[in-house]
Amino acid sequence: MNALRNRVALVTGSSRGIGASIAELFAAKGAKTVLHGRDAAALETVRAKIAAAGGEVLALTADLTRFDEIEALRSRIEAEFGSVDVLVANAGGNPVRPGPIEEITEEGWRASIDANLTSTFLTVKSFLPGMKERGHGSIITLSSAAARRPTSQSPFAYAAAKAGIELLTKGLATQAGPHGIRVNCIAPETIMTERNERQIPAEIQRALVESHPIRRLGTPEDIAEAALFLATDSASWITGVVLDVAGGSVLV
Ligand SMILES: NC(=O)c1ccc[n+]([C@@H]2O[C@H](COP(=O)([O-])OP(=O)(O)OC[C@H]3O[C@@H](n4cnc5c(N)ncnc54)[C@H](OP(=O)(O)O)[C@@H]3O)[C@@H](O)[C@H]2O)c1
Numbered sequence: 001m002n003a004l005r006n007r008v009a010l011v012t013g014s015s016r017g018i019g020a021s022i023a024e025l026f027a028a029k030g031a032k033t034v035l036h037g038r039d040a041a042a043l044e045t046v047r048a049k050i051a052a053a054g055g056e057v058l059a060l061t062a063d064l065t066r067f068d069e070i071e072a073l074r075s076r077i078e079a080e081f082g083s084v085d086v087l088v089a090n091a092g093g094n095p096v097r098p099g100p101i102e103e104i105t106e107e108g109w110r111a112s113i114d115a116n117l118t119s120t121f122l123t124v125k126s127f128l129p130g131m132k133e134r135g136h137g138s139i140i141t142l143s144s145a146a147a148r149r150p151t152s153q154s155p156f157a158y159a160a161a162k163a164g165i166e167l168l169t170k171g172l173a174t175q176a177g178p179h180g181i182r183v184n185c186i187a188p189e190t191i192m193t194e195r196n197e198r199q200i201p202a203e204i205q206r207a208l209v210e211s212h213p214i215r216r217l218g219t220p221e222d223i224a225e226a227a228l229f230l231a232t233d234s235a236s237w238i239t240g241v242v243l244d245v246a247g248g249s250v251l252v
Helices: 017-028 040-052 067-080 106-134 156-179 194-199 202-210 220-231
Strands: 008-011 032-037 057-061 086-089 137-142 181-188 242-245
Touching: 008 017, 017 032, 017 040, 017 086, 017 220, 032 040, 040 057, 057 067, 067 106, 086 106, 086 220, 106 137, 106 156, 106 181, 137 156, 137 220, 156 181, 156 242, 181 220, 220 242
Parallel strands: 008 032, 008 086, 032 057, 086 137, 137 181, 181 242
Antiparallel strands: none
């Protein structure tokens, strides 16, 4: 019930989608939960929902491609809630449509790397030193099935950024483990966030279901439950893993 009691948890990109679901579950499990995003109105909707359910919650904005903004975010959290014990570096997304590699613009390539790999690196860079000093912490990063299973239809800039996050996660696990910090990664397949419900046509959703041994698409709650497990002491001997939460559709 209170698996995260007395823990401060930051979930980046929790103004909507998967991040909002992780934050709601963490707050329900007793964490002092910090929401983060760029859209203040969307953040307020999630904050109000968690607060109404009795959760202790703070909502802050920052652009994670800018280290100065992340450092300011960390200072606010430490002043209001204390040091972060659990960091879920969830923010990210795919700003470029899938297509031939030579048609990816330089701008689109950089935007994909920045929004995913660089933002994850900068977030970890800001929060890791404090965790090392305190001798404990759990970090969870977000990859994607796109990084695990390349196809001719893959969004390659996004997939390359996510593959970079997987390697970064493993490297971090080796460096941070001796300091009592675990670092793991979740790689989801298609998750039915509000955005995907809107954007993926019904017939494509039905076709996607057939590609999953477990015949349904994922929900934000599927990812939240995996994040909760990795965040808590139940996973105290688990570090450096990439967990495919993908209904069996990624078997490599
Ligand atoms: N949904 C899926 O099917 C799926 C599958 C595999 C992997 N993933 C990964 O799971 C994570 C969450 O995905 P989602 O579908 O829940 O995404 P989403 O609904 O689009 O939400 C993305 C979140 O990240 C924030 N964000 C993005 N770039 C940011 C930046 N530069 N600075 C600050 N905040 C930023 C957004 O903030 P604002 O909206 O407030 O600006 C929002 O809160 C992402 O890393 C995504 O790549 C998702």
